[in-house]
Each structure stands twice: as C-alpha cells, then as structure tokens.
Amino acid sequence: MNILFAAAEVAPLLKTGGLADVAAALPAALRKLGHDVRIVMPRYQVIRLSKTPQQGPIAGFFAAAGVRVEPVEVFQTTVKDTPLYLIDVPAAFDRSQLYGMADDDARFVLFARSVLGLMQHLRAVEGWHTEVVHANDWHAGLLPVYLKTLFARSFPAVASMFTIHNLAYQGTFSPFTLHLSGLTPGGDMTVHRDDDEQFNFMARAIRTADVITTVSPTYAREVLTPEYGAGLDGVLRERRDRLFGVLNGIDTEIFDPSHDPQIAAPYSLKDMAGKAACKQALQAELGLSDDPTLPLIGMVSRLTDQKGLDLVTDVMPDLLAAGAQFIVLGSGDPQYEQTFADLHRHHGNQIASVLKFDAALAQRIYAGCDMFLMPSQYEPGGLGPLIALRYGTVPIVRATGGLNDTVREGSNGNGFRFQPYAVAMLQATLNRALMAFKDQDSWAALRERGMREDFSWNTSAAIYSELYERARQLHGPGNQASGS
Numbered sequence: 001m002n003i004l005f006a007a008a009e010v011a012p013l014l015k016t017g018g019l020a021d022v023a024a025a026l027p028a029a030l031r032k033l034g035h036d037v038r039i040v041m042p043r044y045q046v047i048r049l050s051k052t053p054q055q056g057p058i059a060g061f062f063a064a065a066g067v068r069v070e071p072v073e074v075f076q077t078t079v080k081d082t083p084l085y086l087i088d089v090p091a092a093f094d095r096s097q098l099y100g101m102a103d104d105d106a107r108f109v110l111f112a113r114s115v116l117g118l119m120q121h122l123r124a125v126e127g128w129h130t131e132v133v134h135a136n137d138w139h140a141g142l143l144p145v146y147l148k149t150l151f152a153r154s155f156p157a158v159a160s161m162f163t164i165h166n167l168a169y170q171g172t173f174s175p176f177t178l179h180l181s182g183l184t185p186g187g188d189m190t191v192h193r194d195d196d197e198q199f200n201f202m203a204r205a206i207r208t209a210d211v212i213t214t215v216s217p218t219y220a221r222e223v224l225t226p227e228y229g230a231g232l233d234g235v236l237r238e239r240r241d242r243l244f245g246v247l248n249g250i251d252t253e254i255f256d257p258s259h260d261p262q263i264a265a266p267y268s269l270k271d272m273a274g275k276a277a278c279k280q281a282l283q284a285e286l287g288l289s290d291d292p293t294l295p296l297i298g299m300v301s302r303l304t305d306q307k308g309l310d311l312v313t314d315v316m317p318d319l320l321a322a323g324a325q326f327i328v329l330g331s332g333d334p335q336y337e338q339t340f341a342d343l344h345r346h347h348g349n350q351i352a353s354v355l356k357f358d359a360a361l362a363q364r365i366y367a368g369c370d371m372f373l374m375p376s377q378y379e380p381g382g383l384g385p386l387i388a389l390r391y392g393t394v395p396i397v398r399a400t401g402g403l404n405d406t407v408r409e410g411s412n413g414n415g416f417r418f419q420p421y422a423v424a425m426l427q428a429t430l431n432r433a434l435m436a437f438k439d440q441d442s443w444a445a446l447r448e449r450g451m452r453e454d455f456s457w458n459t460s461a462a463i464y465s466e467l468y469e470r471a472r473q474l475h476g477p478g479n480q481a482s483g484s
C-alpha cells in the first residue's frame, strides 16, 4: 500500500515528545511489512540549518490560507531508510520557535494544503498514487477533512487515518480560522466550549477520518468519558465504531542496552554487569553518592501537570527519608523546574535535576537507574516505561492509558502500579518497590521479566496495516461527512 504519513515531528530531526519517536519507527516497521510508506513534515528552521542532507527542491508550487498564497518547496531526506519529505514554506516554518505562535492556524492550514500539493506532484510526476493518508495529531488534522471536502474530487480514492497522540492539544482557534481553511461552517464549529465558538482542528479530523486511532487500548476507552475526553468525548462517542487503540512500540535498535553508544557499558540478559557500571557512572556524572546499594529512581519527562509532578514533589520528603536517590531530566513548567532545582541544591548527593532536553543523557538514565517513575494524570501511550523495561529498569506508574497496558504488578509482573490519583497511593507503591529492591534475587527476576518482553513495533505495525485496509473499506462515496 502507498501510505503518506504526516506528522509535525520526526526523530531524530526534530523531537519534543513521543510523537517524534512514533513518526520515525512506525513507518520503518510498516516498510518491513512491504508497504511503501513515506513521511512528510514541515521544514522548520532548525532542520533547514541542520547538517541533515536535504535534496531539492524536488517540487515547487503554491499553497493558500485564505487570501494568503505562499510559495512552497519540497525537499527530501531519509529517516531509517524511509523517504521523508520536508515542506518548506518559509513564511510559516522559517522561525526559531516550533509551536505556540499566534498564526499557528495559518501555518498548519498551509502545511495540510502543501501536503495535498505534494500528493498531486507525486501522482503527476512520479506516478506514485497515495492510497492512505495517515495524519497525526492536530497539526496534520486538516488532511482527512480536506480529503472529504475540498479535495474529495481530486483524490476520491484516498482513505485517511487520524491518530491522536495527545487529546489535550487540539488546535483550537477563533471562527476566523474558517476563512483561512476555506472550509464551511458546520456542526463541529462549536464542540466543547458552549459559550465560545471555536475552530477545532482535532474535532474536525475526528469527524471526518475514515479510521481514528489512539496510542493505547486503555486510552481509547478512557477518551470516551468526560473525565479524559478533554471536551471531545461526545465527538469521539459518535465515531466510536471507527476508534481503535494500538499500543506504541519503541525502536529496539536505538534503545538497546547491548549496543547503545551513549551508555557507560553494554549489558544484556546474559551478562548484567554493565548495568551496575551504568549506575555507577550515572551517579558520578550527576554528583550523587556512589553507593550501589541505594535504590536509584529516574524520571525523563516533559515537566507538565499531565505527568503527575504534584504527586512527585509531594513524595520527595519520604524518598529522602527512605535513603533513595532520585534523578529528573526534563523541562517545562517553571514552577516544577524551580522545585527540582531547589531540591537538587539542598540534597545534591541524593537528588539531581537536569532541566533541559538531552536525548543521550536520557539513555544513560534509562540504563543507570533501578526504577523509572511515571505517575501520570493521564497518558495516551507513555514511551518512558517501554524504554525503561528494555533497559532492565523497573517502572512505577499510575495505571492509566498506555501505562495500564504496559505495566503489570504481581507474581508475573514487570513493575509497580497504582490507580487513584493520590499522594498516599504513590507513597505506598514506592514503598512496595523499595521493599522489593531489598531482595536482590527477586529484583533480578523482576527486571529480567521486563527485559524479555517484546517492545518492537512488529505487532503494532501489523495492526496498523489491518486498520489501513479497514480505512480503505470504510472510505467511499457514501461516506462523505457533512458540515465540515
């Protein structure tokens, strides 16, 4: 199948979260299954200025957002042997900031229009006919909408899948965005703010995509409830027969403790000595006391409320009293950055905080820690615990979203988990983990169970492959969405 995979981030070119990992690894896994997958993303300034080889322009045309018409050039590179098209619209993407600008609506209208322009080019010039467009998150959300409306005649046979990586980021703008998009007002103009009309990229994508997925089975159920639906639960319930949860995998070549150039010493199930060396090196790197017997707990996370950081800061006194060591790598909300910086300053031999994005250090943390903490309020997928398990680092999570699907506790478990979102619950769970750590033999068995699991994309890529077929079946002239 010819699949065009559209995302705002693709690792390693540009990554702020899990979407980037998925956008690189899933297409590669699908190609192994025989599909001709190609990726498309914006050519941000950081990419234009980077050393990544970029051929082109391989195509040039114009794209419109309202009365604004912009020249577009397309460049090409590869990620994990997958062709990656870079949409170069200087007025929209040649800036130092990625998201969060006043004209984000125009920028991502232009992105969607440019992807459609690219599809036209590929068809006319290369004879490559897109069969499925796989649009990810709100940035690519207008693609399924255009395929059902303004571009339905140009691409009658192109089916669409829309994947929600995080329902909290919907791309909501004022009704004026309608003019930029060229779409018509419709039933989903007002989706969840009763008194405030909005143009909502994600709501429109959910309404029109042939198939909708999200990144874990549990999150796919949770988003149908008002508690987790972020205002879109009603829209999602209307389309629940097309909504599927597919658990993310990880790139098991990049995340491989036996071949990871970033870590102090390689290790594997056959010989775990390297893991102790990684712990020692990490303690030294971050200035923690180098005692191998102390339990070392790590977090690698965006510092936002979503990640359960209020619970984490509340349990810090208990962790200190229990003699545990704690490392956090992350950036985000200044309030959490300040709290972790203060803890680091006052308890430097027990607590370390590194407040930036650092992919190499993240790998040393996954390798060097004994436990990995992720007590999220909600978590669509949650790549952290998957990577941790691969490195023999035992996850401690709140059982929500993908974390609920990944982490099991008990005789045949791979980690520790709790459900009600409360400090006392996290405290009790950490206590269970710290107790278990004292029995090094059973701890080694727990660690081993995690390392034996299959976190590759193979299983999930096969499911996506079936869902692309389903999208093509569901796609059809009788299936035109109204009011979009």
Ligand code: ADP
Pocket (backbone or CB within 6 Å): 016, 017, 018, 019, 021, 300, 301, 302, 329, 330, 331, 356, 357, 358, 359, 360, 362, 381, 382, 383, 384, 385
């Ligand atoms: P989300 O997509 O909500 O950010 P995930 O756990 O699914 O959460 O994915 C986050 C990804 O980004 C993981 O691969 C994690 O290791 C990585 N990551 C998060 N913060 C940092 C950081 N400060 N430095 C390096 N990697 C990070």
